[in-house]
Amino acid sequence: PVLYPCDAVLVAIGQENAFPWIEKDIGIEFDDWGMPVLNPQTYQSSLSNVFFGGDAAFGPKNIITAVAQGHQAAISIDLFCNGQKVEERLPPSTNLVSQKMGIHEWSYDNGITTDDRKIVPLVELTSALQNRALEVELGFDVQTAFVEAQRCLNCDVQTVFTDDKCIECDACVDICPMDCINFIENAEEEELRQNIRVKAVNVEQALYVSGELKTGKVMVKDEDVCLHCGLCAERCPTAAWDMQQFYYQVTKAASACKK
Ligand code: SF4
Ligand code: SF4
Structure with a gap:
């Protein structure tokens, strides 16, 4: 402090x-x-x-x-x-750190859940109408709060692809639950968005495109639909995919902020 x-x-x-x-x-x-x-x-x-x-x-x-x-x-x-x-x-610094802890183990909770969002319970309408100072949202109980927190999409954990490790076996393509990984011929961005298996319609989200691979194709991934589940990185036999956490560090006040 x-x-x-x-x-x-x-x-x-x-x-x-x-x-x-x-x-x-x-x-x-x-x-x-x-x-x-x-x-x-x-x-x-x-x-x-x-x-x-x-x-x-x-x-x-x-x-x-x-x-x-x-x-x-x-x-x-x-x-x-x-x-x-x-x-x-001093400008802010950024870093990516691998979250790998074992072949199928990550330092973050990567399980996918298809649970619907929980509805926050409210007080009875009659009570709420009688007392306008009453807090209407009751909040979750502890158990529901834990379940709800596990719906986190881990947006700070990124899929990182290393071109020269990939042997183009397509194992990651098969396992991706969102069908967002593609190995295709390179093209202009607009064309790439149409050529991948599930068209990338959100043009505000940049595509993830690798360098040229041994067959002359490129890896194209639609970041917009990735669940950050890590299954591609678990399945990849050569560790060409890795799940890495993004850190953004800003200088704090006092001595640390002075050059
Ligand atoms: S992290 Fe999951 S959703 Fe994202 S590309 Fe890999 S397998 Fe697909
Ligand atoms: S599983 Fe790994 S080696 Fe196979 S295509 Fe995907 S990234 Fe390349």
């Missing part, structure tokens, strides 16, 4: 952005929507010693974004307080 001595901490929790309490003449510029004009990398306002983060920075998003912005603003504040340039900060 990083400790900062201070005189007071003001905890302010609200449900919408409203800054009428900030005097208009102190130097903080606001846009037409009443939001502060900020540097999107440093979260510094037009008044150099004032920083914004979370919903107050660019409007409501999700809590993950708010926390990430808080981290970035904290780095800026730390650099600013130490007389350094807030723009000069």
